[in-house]
Structure formats: C-alpha cells, structure tokens
Amino acid sequence: MRELKSSVNKTFAVLEHFTVEKPEWGITELTKVLNSNKSTVYRFLSDMRTMGIIDQNPYSGKYSLGLKLFELGNRVQVQSAFVGKTHPILVDVAKNITETVHIAIIKNKQVFYIDKAESSQGLKISTNIGSSSPLHATSLGKVLLAFSYHNYQNLVTDKILNKTLKPYTPNTITDPKKLIKELEKVRAQQYAIDDEEFELGLVCAGVPIFNTRNELVASLSAAGPSSRYNKEKVKEYVKILQWGADEIKNKIGDFKLNIT
Amino acid sequence: MRELKSSVNKTFAVLEHFTVEKPEWGITELTKVLNSNKSTVYRFLSDMRTMGIIDQNPYSGKYSLGLKLFELGNRVQVQSAFVGKTHPILVDVAKNITETVHIAIIKNKQVFYIDKAESSQGLKISTNIGSSSPLHATSLGKVLLAFSYHNYQNLVTDKILNKTLKPYTPNTITDPKKLIKELEKVRAQQYAIDDEEFELGLVCAGVPIFNTRNELVASLSAAGPSSRYNKEKVKEYVKILQWGADEIKNKIGDFKLNIT
DNA sequence: GACGGTGTTTCATTATATGAAATGTAGTTT
DNA sequence: AAACTACATTTCATATAATGAAACACCGTC
Numbered sequence: 001m002r003e004l005k006s007s008v009n010k011t012f013a014v015l016e017h018f019t020v021e022k023p024e025w026g027i028t029e030l031t032k033v034l035n036s037n038k039s040t041v042y043r044f045l046s047d048m049r050t051m052g053i054i055d056q057n058p059y060s061g062k063y064s065l066g067l068k069l070f071e072l073g074n075r076v077q078v079q080s081a082f083v084g085k086t087h088p089i090l091v092d093v094a095k096n097i098t099e100t101v102h103i104a105i106i107k108n109k110q111v112f113y114i115d116k117a118e119s120s121q122g123l124k125i126s127t128n129i130g131s132s133s134p135l136h137a138t139s140l141g142k143v144l145l146a147f148s149y150h151n152y153q154n155l156v157t158d159k160i161l162n163k164t165l166k167p168y169t170p171n172t173i174t175d176p177k178k179l180i181k182e183l184e185k186v187r188a189q190q191y192a193i194d195d196e197e198f199e200l201g202l203v204c205a206g207v208p209i210f211n212t213r214n215e216l217v218a219s220l221s222a223a224g225p226s227s228r229y230n231k232e233k234v235k236e237y238v239k240i241l242q243w244g245a246d247e248i249k250n251k252i253g254d255f256k257l258n259i260t
Numbered sequence: 261m262r263e264l265k266s267s268v269n270k271t272f273a274v275l276e277h278f279t280v281e282k283p284e285w286g287i288t289e290l291t292k293v294l295n296s297n298k299s300t301v302y303r304f305l306s307d308m309r310t311m312g313i314i315d316q317n318p319y320s321g322k323y324s325l326g327l328k329l330f331e332l333g334n335r336v337q338v339q340s341a342f343v344g345k346t347h348p349i350l351v352d353v354a355k356n357i358t359e360t361v362h363i364a365i366i367k368n369k370q371v372f373y374i375d376k377a378e379s380s381q382g383l384k385i386s387t388n389i390g391s392s393s394p395l396h397a398t399s400l401g402k403v404l405l406a407f408s409y410h411n412y413q414n415l416v417t418d419k420i421l422n423k424t425l426k427p428y429t430p431n432t433i434t435d436p437k438k439l440i441k442e443l444e445k446v447r448a449q450q451y452a453i454d455d456e457e458f459e460l461g462l463v464c465a466g467v468p469i470f471n472t473r474n475e476l477v478a479s480l481s482a483a484g485p486s487s488r489y490n491k492e493k494v495k496e497y498v499k500i501l502q503w504g505a506d507e508i509k510n511k512i513g514d515f516k517l518n519i520t
Numbered sequence: 521g522a523c524g525g526t527g528t529t530t531c532a533t534t535a536t537a538t539g540a541a542a543t544g545t546a547g548t549t550t
Numbered sequence: 551a552a553a554c555t556a557c558a559t560t561t562c563a564t565a566t567a568a569t570g571a572a573a574c575a576c577c578g579t580c
Contacts, residue, residue, distance in 0.1 A: 005567070007267025007537080008307040015332060020340045027558060037539045042559065047268040052367075055337075061558075065336045067367055070374070072275060073333015074390035076325040077315075080280045084389070088378055091351050107312075107327055114330070118348055129344070130334035265536075267568080287527060297570050302528065321527075 014044050015053075015065070020128055024062040078105070078257060082218075083115045086248045090117045090220075093244035097237050099224035100124045101244075103209070104140040105217075105257055106151055107132065111141040114218065125202060125223050133198065136165045136179055137172045139206030142192035143219040146183040147208045171197045191238045196226055203229040207241040213254050220245050274304050275313075275325070280388055284322040338365070338517060342478075343375045346508045350377040350480075353504035357497050359484035360384045361504075363469070364400040365477075365517055366411060367392065371401040374478065385462060385483050393458065396425045396439055397432045399466030402452035403479040406443040407468045431457045451498045456486055463489040467501040473514050480505050 017030060031041045045063050048054035052068040073079065086103070094101045094117035103115040110132040118124060127133075135141030145151050165174040173179045186192040194204040206221035222237045277290060291301045305323050308314035312328040333339065346363070354361045354377035363375040370392040378384060387393075395401030405411050425434045433439045446452040454464040466481035482497045 006303070006307045007568080008271050008304060008313070009311070010537090011268050011271050012311055012313060012328070018332075018335060020335055023335070023337060023340070028556080038558080039539060039560080040537075043266070043537085044268060046559090047266045051268070051272055053268070053272060065332065067336065067338060067372065068272070069329070069332045070336040070338055071333075071390035072278075072325065072329045073331075073336070073339075074388065075278060075280055075283070076327065076330040076333070077283060078327060078330055079333075080283070080388070088380065091377075112327065117351075120348065128334065128340070130331035267537075270568090288525080298527080299529080299570060300568075303568085306528090 011044065011048075014041070014048075015069070018063075018065045020131075024057065024060070024064045026062050030063075078114050081255060082252065082257060086251055087115060087117070089244055089247045089251060090115055092247075093117065093220070093222075093240060094119060096240045097222045099222045099228070099237070100127075101220065101222050101241075102127060102140060103218050103220050104133075104144070105219075106135070106141075106144050106148070109135065109154070111135055111138050111144065119224065121224075123225050125199075134166065134168070137168050137194065137198040138221075139192040139194040139204040140219045140221045142183060142186050142194070143206045143208050143221075144216070146186040146192065147210075147216045147219075152183065168198050169196055169200050171195055173197065191241070193234065194221075201226050205234050205237045205241060207238060207245050209245045209248050211252055211254050211256055212249060213256075215256055217248075217252065217255070217257055220248070271304065271308075274301070274308075275329070278323075278325045280391075284317065284320070284324045286322050290323075338374050341515060342512065342517060345511055347375060347377070349504055349507045349511065350375055352507075353377065353480070353482075353500060354379060356500045357482045359482045359488070359497070360387075361480065361482050361501075362387060362400060363478050363480050364393075364404070365479075366395070366401075366404050366408070369395065369414075371395055371398050371404065379484065381484075383485050385459075394426065394428070397428050397454065397458040398481075399452040399454040399464040400479045400481045402443060402446050402454070403466045403468050403481075404476070406446040406452065407470075407476045407479075428458050429456055429460050431455055433457065451501070453494065454481075461486050465494050465497045465501060467498060467505050469505045469508050471512055471514050471516060472509060473516075475516055477508075477512065477515070477517055480508070 013034065014030070017025060017033060027038060027042050027045065030045075031038050034041060045054055048066070049056050049063070052066045054063050055066040056063050083103070090101055090103060098119055098121060100119040101117050102113055104111045104113050106112065111134065112132050113127055113129050116127060116129060133141065135145055165172070165176065165179065167174050173182055190207065192206045194202070194206070196202060202223060203226045204221045204223040206219050208216055209218045209220050211217050220241050222241060273294065274290070277285060277293060287298060287302050287305065290305075291298050294301060305314055308326070309316050309323070312326045314323050315326040316323050343363070350361055350363060358379055358381060360379040361377050362373055364371045364373050366372065371394065372392050373387055373389050376387060376389060393401065395405055425432070425436065425439065427434050433442055450467065452466045454462070454466070456462060462483060463486045464481045464483040466479050468476055469478045469480050471477050480501050482501060
C-alpha cells in the first residue's frame with residue numbers, strides 16, 4: 001500500500017483482494033497482505049461499507065464485496081450492451097449442444113470470459129465469468145488470435161520473441177512456430193479445437209463472433225469432457241456454434257467492443 | 261465533489277455518473293455535474309483508465325466503465341454464490357412460462373433486480389439487472405415485504421407513518437391500510453399479483469424464494485403484458501414459479517443473502 | 521489563421537490520508 | 551473472575567497526496 005500513490009489505486013488495491021476464492025476478509029489479515037496499517041485499512045473498509053461497496057457480515061464482522069459493485073458491473077458496456085442482449089442466444093446454443101458454452105474477449109493478453117451457459121449434464125466444467133485463461137492453450141484464445149490481425153501481430157512480434165508459451169498439459173502447443181501454423185489452420189477451417197491442451201480430459205471447440213461489419217467482437221466455444229467428444233460430434237458442435245455466432249451478429253449489428 | 265471528504269467517496273462519486281442511460285462522459289461535462297475541477301476529474305479518469313476501471317473510446321476520447329468493474333461485479337457474493345448457480349433454473353422457468361422472469365432482493369427499501377431470463381416473445385418488458393423499483397407497486401416487492409418480518413415491521417412503523425406510497429398508475433395501492441391487507445393476502449395465498457400497479461399494461465405474479473432453513477432469500481416473478489394474462493394463466497404461472505423457487509431452494513441449501 | 525471547444529500539464533497551496541499508540545470489545549484460558 | 555489474546559476502533563500530530571487556477575496543447579470550424 002505504501003508504494004501506491006493515488007487514492008484510486010489504494011481503493012482498488014483493497015477491493016482486488018476480495019476474490020471468489022477468498023471473498024471475506026478481516027481488518028488485520030487484510031492489513032498484512034496490503035503491507036499497510038490497521039487504521040488505514042479500517043477507514044477504507046468503513047467508508048466503503050457506508051456506500052454499499054463493501055458488506056460486513058453482522059455475525060463474523062468480516063467484510064466482503066457489496067451490491068454497489070454488482071450494480072456497477074452490470075452497467076459496464078460489455079454487460080449492458082452485449083451480454084445482456086446476447087445471453088438468450090447463448091442459452092439456446094447450450095441447449096442444442098448440451099455442453100457448457102462460453103463467450104470471451106481478449107484482456108491483458110488473456111482470454112477473458114464474459115458470459116457462459118452451463119450444460120445441464122452432471123459432468124461439466126465450471127468457469128467464473130470475469131476470470132482469465134491463457135490465449136495459446138484454449139480454443140477461445142486461438143480463435144481470438146487467429147482472427148484479430150492486431151493481436152496476431154502482437155503474438156508474432158512480441159510474445160513469441162520475448163515470452164515462452166507455458167505448458168499446461170502434454171498437449172499444450174509450446175512451440176511458437178507450431179502455434180502460428182495452428183492459427184493458420186484455424187483461419188482456414190473457421191474454427192479452433194482445444195484437444196486437452198489446457199486441462200487433461202477437457203476438449204473445446206471455438207468459433208469467432210463477428211459483427212455486421214465483419215469485425216471480430218468475441219469468440220464462442222463449447223467445452224466438455226473428452227469422453228463425450230469425437231470427430232463427428234465436433235463437426236456438429238461447430239455447426240451449432242456458427243449458427244449461434246450468426247444469431248449474435250444479427251442481434252448486435254455493428255456494435256464493437258474494444259478488444260485489447 | 262467539494263463536499264465529499266474521503267477519496268473513496270470521490271472515486272465512486274465519479275463512477276456513479278456512468279449509467280446505462282448515459283454510459284459515456286467527457287472530462288468537461290463530468291466536471292460540471294460533479295461541481296469539481298477539470299484537473300481533478302481528469303486525474304481521476306486517467307488513473308482509473310490505467311487500471312482498467314474506466315475505458316476510453318479511442319475515437320471520441322469519451323470515457324466509460326471498464327472491464328475491471330465487470331470483473332469485480334462478478335465476484336460479489338450475490339453473483340458468485342447465488343445468481344451464478346441459480347441462473348439455469350431461472351432460464352427453465354422462463355421457458356415454461358414464456359414470459360420474462362426476474363429475481364430480486366431488498367436494497368435501500370427498494371426492489372433490487374439481481375437476475376432475469378427474458379421471454380422469447382416480441383412483446384416483453386426490459387429491466388436492467390442492478391436497477392431498482394418500488395416495493396409497494398410490484399409483485400416482487402410485495403412478496404419481499406410480506407415474508408420478511410423485519411421489513412414488514414419497517415413498513416408498518418416507519419414507511420407508513422413517515423412516507424406516502426407513491427402512485428405510479430391508477431391501480432397502485434397508496435393507502436397504507438390497504439397495503440397491509442394486501443400483504444396479509446399475499447402471505448395467505450403464498451404469491452403476489454401486480455395488476456398494472458407499476459406500469460399500465462404490465463401484469464406480474466411473484467412468489468417467495470426460501471432456503472432450506474425457510475429463511476426468505478429473494479423473490480421470483482413472471483412479467484408480461486396484461487393482454488396475455490387471465491386468472492387461469494396466473495394460477496398456472498404461480499405453479500411454475502413455485503416449482504422454480506423450490507428448485508432454487510434445493511440448489512442453494514442454507515445459503516443466505518443479507519437482505520436489508 | 522483566429523476562434524471556441526476540448527483534453528492535458530504544471531506547481532504552489534491546502535486539505536486529507538497516514539500510522540503509532542491508546543482504547544474498546546469479545547472470546548478464551550488460568 | 552481476573553488475566554490474557556486477538557481482534558476492531560478511535561485519536562491526533564505529522565506527512566503526504568489532492569486540489570485548482572492558469573498555462574498549454576490539440577483539434578475541427580468558420
């Protein structure tokens with residue numbers, strides 16, 4: 001906390017510590033991880049509680065994120081102008097595929113999940129909306145790289161030269177040259193496959209979502225256990241996903257998110 | 261801005277101005293409504309942009325809410341521990357009723373929408389998640405009042421004595437005594453009806469959602485044009501809503517939101 | 521090429537944030 | 551029930567960051 005200068009920085013440094021994994025914090029423990037002072041942290045939380053940004057559990061006294069943030073989150077353009085409108089389509093796609101489907105964009109050189117519709121089946125993956133995954137090991141990410149010239153260029157010039165492609169399973173593509181070939185394939189066939197490249201046992205198929213100006217807006221995928229997948233199924237899923245992407249295109253018109 | 265003391269206050273005073281109705285702001289116009297100074301507002305927005313809390317449109321230069329808020333909003337308990345788990349049930353309910361369904365809780369003595377599943381029909385209402393409506397003129401609100409002793413007491417002792425019940429249509433219940441009778445009826449029949457009491461042409465049916473400890477957690481409603489409603493339909497809808505509320509109960513177990 | 525409207529930077533002044541220590545509170549141990 | 555422990559909360563002198571007036575920069579328009 002000491003090194004952070006502006007009040008905005010400090011405010012959000014506090015909020016950032018409240019995650020899905022650790023949603024509740026007391027003053028003292030939060031003070032430690034923030035490398036700050038009890039009074040300071042107390043005042044931050046106290047001020048935020050007054051405004052509904054932070055809730056306090058009346059029994060434990062612990063603090064957690066409040067409804068004001070839920071409210072603000074729903075005002076963000078990606079929610080109010082995109083997810084809010086396209087979600088019913090996603091639900092339809094999930095119903096037809098009977099697997100969990102996701103929509104993602106690029107944020108900070110990662111796949112950033114903005115919506116999902118879960119499979120009704122017992123065995124399914126569970127992803128948090130607002131969380132991130134690696135670009136090179138997911139179908140969503142490969143699609144976003146393959147169809148965005150800007151990001152593709154970034155990959156070629158920056159990522160490959162400076163950074164290594166982290167392996168997540170034995171199947172993860174870690175050779176930059178192979179990844180570039182893979183992306184060319186994705187462009188050619190208009191969809192991407194993640195064949196247990198991020199998590200063993202998990203297979204995904206992803207397609208791009210364009211707007212009516214044919215600008216890349218997001219990517220759409222279906223994800224399920226490898227036991228339920230085969231080549232025939234993938235073809236079927238890709239068809240349904242492409243139908244969904246087309247429905248979304250018609251719904252959003254020329255709307256564009258700033259994919260960075 | 262001058263009267264606001266803490267940095268947290270100032271930070272969120274800026275963010276609050278970004279609404280669904282006016283999602284984009286320039287420095288100058290925002291300075292005016294905040295009764296502040298260009299430099300100050302510029303620095304706030306600039307700092308927040310660096311952190312992804314605010315986005316800047318590269319063409320117009322205007323600012324809007326950023327993905328960081330979307331991310332934080334999805335970490336709020338109501339989303340991560342409730343809506344995220346119960347949403348598929350809501351979708352099922354909407355499919356069966358073929359009208360838009362909502363889930364709401366109480367926040368600041370208002371109905372606060374936390375989830376929805378929209379009807380696939382052309383004519384439907386459109387509500388923003390994270391927005392609010394009056395308690396006394398909606399089925400969701402009447403249910404929340406009727407089944408929460410704390411809020412019911414509040415109504416009787418505070419609201420009725422100090423405040424008037426604002427009329428929205430000729431059907432709005434504005435007489436406190438009538439409202440109390442209405443709430444008794446709601447408790448007796450286990451559901452509430454909003455017969456064009458908030459908006460002309462709009463009819464809703466609402467039921468309570470309890471957890472496995474039978475504590476009130478939220479309320480669930482179906483909303484559609486009066487032209488599609490009749491007594492038979494209402495009975496059918498209430499059955500489906502009660503089925504949905506029961507499914508949600510099984511899903512959440514003894515989970516409890518802090519309904520205030 | 522002057523003008524009106526923006527956004528951005530500068531810097532001396534002002535006001536708020538800070539943290540050490542004192543105090544309060546609740547639960548636990550002796 | 552007194553001493554102890556582990557928190558949360560309050561106080562207040564001091565340090566630090568926020569502020570705003572003014573200057574500057576960058577448009578597009580007339």
